[in-house]
Amino acid sequence: MRDWTLRLVLCALLGAACATCPPRCECSEAAHTVKCVGKDLRSVPSGIPGYTRNLFITGNQISRIGPESFKGLDNVTNLSLSNNRISEVESHTFSGLRSLRSLDLSNNQLAVIHPEAFSVQNQTLRELNLSRALYNYSSVSDLATSLRWSSLGSLRGLDLSHNSLVLLPPRLFSRLSGLRRLQLSNASLAALPNSSLAGLERLEELDLSLNALRTLSAEGLRELDSLPPQAALRLGGNPFACACGAEAFAAWLNGSRGRVRDAEGLACAFPAAMRNASVLAAAGALTPGCRRRAAGADLALQTSYVFLGVVLGFVGLVFLFVLYLNRKGIKKRVYDLRDACREVWEGYHYRFEADSDPRLSQVSTSADA
Numbered sequence: 001m002r003d004w005t006l007r008l009v010l011c012a013l014l015g016a017a018c019a020t021c022p023p024r025c026e027c028s029e030a031a032h033t034v035k036c037v038g039k040d041l042r043s044v045p046s047g048i049p050g051y052t053r054n055l056f057i058t059g060n061q062i063s064r065i066g067p068e069s070f071k072g073l074d075n076v077t078n079l080s081l082s083n084n085r086i087s088e089v090e091s092h093t094f095s096g097l098r099s100l101r102s103l104d105l106s107n108n109q110l111a112v113i114h115p116e117a118f119s120v121q122n123q124t125l126r127e128l129n130l131s132r133a134l135y136n137y138s139s140v141s142d143l144a145t146s147l148r149w150s151s152l153g154s155l156r157g158l159d160l161s162h163n164s165l166v167l168l169p170p171r172l173f174s175r176l177s178g179l180r181r182l183q184l185s186n187a188s189l190a191a192l193p194n195s196s197l198a199g200l201e202r203l204e205e206l207d208l209s210l211n212a213l214r215t216l217s218a219e220g221l222r223e224l225d226s227l228p229p230q231a232a233l234r235l236g237g238n239p240f241a242c243a244c245g246a247e248a249f250a251a252w253l254n255g256s257r258g259r260v261r262d263a264e265g266l267a268c269a270f271p272a273a274m275r276n277a278s279v280l281a282a283a284g285a286l287t288p289g290c291r292r293r294a295a296g297a298d299l300a301l302q303t304s305y306v307f308l309g310v311v312l313g314f315v316g317l318v319f320l321f322v323l324y325l326n327r328k329g330i331k332k333r334v335y336d337l338r339d340a341c342r343e344v345w346e347g348y349h350y351r352f353e354a355d356s357d358p359r360l361s362q363v364s365t366s367a368d369a
């Protein structure tokens, strides 16, 4: 360590011409490369020489990085920080790296990503590797904010594979209009909701393999169709269901063989009887089969209406028959009712006439007096 300090003092005296190398790192001026690999470093070392273009600080124990981590490194174009334990990336961490083109943060544990974490001056960043980098699903909204706020319009490649993204937030990639390659494999995706792929105007490759897609709904198919027509898609290793309900997807797949590069290899996972069958082959049988089944369902419905009509008709007939058998009793009861009505009516009529006779009321009043 004293050796290092001495060297630093000497260099300060001699000026920028003096090339140094941080402890526990290997520096090659000829190759413009500095490597600090698997050395248990807790932070980004200081004193990285200015000639460095390729900087590898991988397999260490770094947990936090911020703007002070990378100063005076104007020439760094490739930076790899993979296999650390980075959990927090501050805003403008990489802003000082004015030539940065490729940033590898794969295999970390990012839990807190500040809004402008990936901002780089002059929009020089071309490749961003965040494979297996997110700590858990809660980091996805941070990621979405930083992708929108970091001015990444010139980004060409983004690797988000092996993260538990679950559900892509709407317009996650809307500011990445220059993106050519997007890796979303093994990201626990079960659907592609509206606007999840919006804004990818120049996409050439999209990898959706090893996700949890059982089928693609009309919404998901619309998202895929919104991509540029030349974009190549990969869908292998998803647990596709080859059952009725998947006809639209099957028909789309049959018509998209040119775009879905692994279309021939897609295999059914459900139902059990169809496991490992080719989705494309199953699609041929699916469509007429499901149509017949839908037609069968219609026929069954019609049959049940006819049956209901017959039952109701029979009940009606039984009712009429019972009425017919009881016709005498019913007739008697109707006559009784008529007689009862007549008696009530006549009684009422009589009372009314009595009440309305003035003489009678006079008699009653004089009697009271």
Ligand SMILES: *[C@@H]1O[C@H](CO)[C@@H](O)[C@H](O)[C@H]1NC(C)=O
Pocket: 049, 050, 051, 072, 073, 074, 075
């Ligand atoms: C970057 O590289 C150029 C040319 O190799 C060199 O002149 C310059 O000093 C370097 N920058 C730093 C900060 O060392």
Ligand SMILES: *[C@@H]1O[C@H](CO)[C@@H](O)[C@H](O)[C@H]1NC(C)=O
Pocket: 054, 077, 078, 101, 102, 126, 127
């Ligand atoms: C630097 O990154 C570019 C991609 O931007 C890549 O083609 C090149 O091989 C990388 N160089 C090194 C030394 O890793």
Ligand SMILES: *[C@@H]1O[C@H](CO)[C@@H](O)[C@H](O)[C@H]1NC(C)=O
Pocket: 121, 122
């Ligand atoms: C980056 O931008 C600065 C001004 O912010 C400018 O001086 C510099 O020349 C630019 N560098 C490149 C490589 O475009």
Ligand SMILES: *[C@@H]1O[C@H](CO)[C@@H](O)[C@H](O)[C@H]1NC(C)=O
Pocket: 082, 104, 106, 107, 129, 130, 131, 157, 158, 159, 183
């Ligand atoms: C990202 O990093 C992982 C592991 O470090 C690597 O396997 C993968 O190829 C990288 N992605 C790209 C697009 O280079």
Ligand SMILES: *[C@@H]1O[C@H](CO)[C@@H](O)[C@H](O)[C@H]1NC(C)=O
Pocket: 111, 135, 136, 137, 138
């Ligand atoms: C993600 O990790 C953080 C920190 O440990 C925790 O608070 C949060 O609940 C986790 N989120 C999920 C979805 O597991």
Ligand SMILES: *[C@@H]1O[C@H](CO)[C@@H](O)[C@H](O)[C@H]1NC(C)=O
Pocket: 132, 162, 163, 164, 186, 210
């Ligand atoms: C998928 O990603 C998880 C981490 O999210 C990892 O543990 C698993 O090995 C990956 N699976 C494959 C097939 O790469």
Ligand SMILES: *[C@@H]1O[C@H](CO)[C@@H](O)[C@H](O)[C@H]1NC(C)=O
Pocket: 194, 219
């Ligand atoms: C998705 O978009 C379609 C048409 O644009 C709309 O009918 C549907 O309701 C939307 N779905 C959701 C979940 O917003």
Ligand SMILES: *[C@@H]1O[C@H](CO)[C@@H](O)[C@H](O)[C@H]1NC(C)=O
Pocket: 275, 276
């Ligand atoms: C499905 O195919 C794979 C290889 O393609 C094989 O390993 C597996 O045993 C097959 N499963 C069934 C149920 O046939």
Ligand SMILES: *[C@@H]1O[C@H](CO)[C@@H](O)[C@H](O)[C@H]1NC(C)=O
Pocket: 251, 254, 255, 283, 284, 285, 287
């Ligand atoms: C698949 O597409 C071809 C034309 O490319 C068509 O002839 C065939 O009928 C389609 N199959 C199904 C099941 O839709």
